[in-house]
Amino acid sequence: MKPLDLTADVVSLTAALVDAPSVSGDEEVLADAVEAALRAQAPALEVVRSGNAVLARTNLGRPTRVLLAGHLDTVPIADNVPSRREGPLLHGCGTVDMKSTDAVFLHLAASVADPVHDVTLVFYDCEEVEATRNGLGRIERELPDWLAADLAVLGEPTDGLVEAGCQGTMRVRVTTSGVRAHSARSWLGRNAIHGAGAVLRVLEDYLPRDVVIDGCTYREGLNAVKIVGGVAGNVVPDVCEVDVNFRFAPDRSAAQAEAHVREVLAGLDADVVLTDMSPGALPGLGSAAAQGFVTAAGGTVRAKYGWTDVSRFSALGIPALNYGPGDPNLAHTRDEHVVVAKIVECEAVLRRYLTTP
Structure with missing residues (x-):
């Protein structure tokens, strides 16, 4: 791919990132370009490489440090690369989730020379696949000091609003048993x-x-998401499995969420086995760093519905917020697109936050 110009406008930079395919596990070409651009165009930054993740930071001795995190990978391409511009919209795989925010972060890295906070940038790999491959987990294990911060801003798509914390998610498999017989x-x-x-x-x-936590309303949900059962068209089945997903508010710990689901299902003649668990993240709006960012973004905050990597930062004791220009409802779709004005708006908000005492 062509070298990235981090000083270009953020919309053009977004298009350049989208035009570099980076499906999960295949981020090397884009990571190489991001690393080269940061080293050449932001020479004041300390830059390191971890697999297909690129990390950079200032070391100015500021009293606070802000971490800007964005993943480089996308879901599989659906005939939507290269990018295309149609009036106020930029179409393409990753425009929403989350190369538009990556472009904002990269542009700021090259153009904000004297931030009021020290800044760490983390562009990581394999967010869209199983958690064991997530680049943030590797960074936490191998380079833990790089994740130290007073506030983490995760560039997940939020349509330009601040979304605080996230729901936790767990899955259990509920198995009912019977006796097999001829139908x-x-x-x-x-x-x-x-x-x-x-x-x-x-x-x-x-x-x-x-x-309601810190003014944000988190809605819970307990739902069957998959049923498997049956042997043949002439057999009474002796096993049926129901997968159940619980999306829980972050005031519950993982243990409390599991205990609640088991209590709800306790009266059934069924076996319940936990198959997946990811804790939620509290809003973390009490910190001065978080309040400053919310103010810079216009003062409106809502709860994050869904699980995001803010949970990883919350587990480290770091207040974390979700913020990005894309509409999350368009993420992973064939018609994924972002409103270009939202990219420009998010760049202005982050610039204001990083440069205003």
Whole structure:
């Protein structure tokens, strides 16, 4: 790919990033370009490489440090690379999630010479795949001092609003058992799929909480997301599995969330096994650094619905916010696109935050 020009306008820089395919696990070419551009165009920054992640930071002795984190990878391309501009919109894979924010971060790295906060930039790999491959986890293990900060801003798409914290997410597999029999003599068996009906009724009747934390309302949800059962068209099945997803407010710990789900399902004749767990993140709006960013962004904050890597920063004791120009509802879609004015707006907000005492 052509060398990146970090001094170009953020919309052109976004297009250049989109035009460099970087599906999860294949970020090397883009990471090479980002590293080369930072070393050449932001020489005051300390730059290091970790796999296909690129990290850079100032060391100015400021009283506070702000970490700007964005992932370089995208979901698989859906005939939407290279980028294309149509009036006020820029189309292409990653325009929303999250190369537009990466472009903002890179442009600021090259153009803000005297920030009021020390700044760390983390452009990492493999966010869109299983958590064990996430570049932030590797950085935490191998370069933990690079994640130290008073505030982390994660460039997830928020449509230009500040979204605080995130929901936790867990999944359990609920298994009902029966007795296999020929369907012509079904009275000799016990149908496990029918037994799963009790599980579905409990979930249908479940009343989720709305929880207000630091002025942000987090809505919980407990839902069946997959059912597997059946042997053949003439067999009464003896096993049925229902996968259940719990999206929980960040006032619950992982242990409390699991205990709650087990309590809800306790009266069923079924086995419940935890299969996946990621804790949520509290809003962290009490810190001066977070309040300053919210003020710079216009003062409006809402809860983050969904899980993001702010959870990793929260676990490290770092207040973390989600902020980026794209509409999250367009992420991962074939028609992924971003409003170019939102990219410009987010660049202005972050510039104001980094340069205003």
